[in-house]
Amino acid sequence: xxxxxxxxxxxxxxxxxxxxxxGKKDPLNTGLRYLLEFKYLEASKWLLLAPDSWEKYxxxxxxxxxxxxxxxxxxxxxxxxxxxxxxxxxxxxxxGGETVEVNTRTDPDLLLKGA
Numbered sequence: 001x002x003x004x005x006x007x008x009x010x011x012x013x014x015x016x017x018x019x020x021x022x023g024k025k026d027p028l029n030t031g032l033r034y035l036l037e038f039k040y041l042e043a044s045k046w047l048l049l050a051p052d053s054w055e056k057y058x059x060x061x062x063x064x065x066x067x068x069x070x071x072x073x074x075x076x077x078x079x080x081x082x083x084x085x086x087x088x089x090x091x092x093x094x095x096g097g098e099t100v101e102v103n104t105r106t107d108p109d110l111l112l113k114g115a
Contacts, residue, residue, distance in 0.1 A: 003066040005095035007035055007059070011088060028056060032089075035059065040067060053086040058102060062093060065111060077108040 009016040009032060021033045031046035040063045047063075050056045061076035081104075091102045093111070102111070 003038075003040065004068065005066050005093045006038070007040075007062050007066065008092040008094055008099065009035065010090040010092065012090075016089065026050070028053070028087075031056075031059065035063075051086075052083050054080050054083045054104065055085060055087055055089060055091075057083060058091060061108070062091070062102065062111075066093075074108060 011020070016032065016036060018033055018036050021029050021036075024030075027046045027049035028051070031043045031050060034040075034043035034046060044060060044063045047056050047060050057076045057080035061073045061080060064070075064076060065073035085104070092099050093102060094100075100106075100111075
């Protein structure tokens with residue numbers, strides 16, 4: 001399956017690694033682990049089970065956008081605005097050698113144009 005871009009997750013300035021998520025069995029961390037393995041469909045299943053948070057909905061939006069599901073991605077972007085952040089993770093998208101950070105101020109239209 002081809003994706004438009006890759007989703008990168010950092011904690012501080014270090015990329016998040018599967019090893020740092022071992023032993024954490026909650027749906028958000030399980031979804032993050034699948035994202036790190038580039039298994040986007042499996043990650044979305046786990047993220048849907050996670051408690052509501054900005055991270056949950058922004059990751060679901062990015063997964064759907066990377067898979068070409070723009071309408072669904074926009075719905076998740078809208079939902080992300082309603083919830084606070086619950087982690088210190090930094091989320092980036094990478095495509096064609098360009099990397100962009102996604103945060104609470106990121107305009108979804110910019111991501112749609114760049115994707």
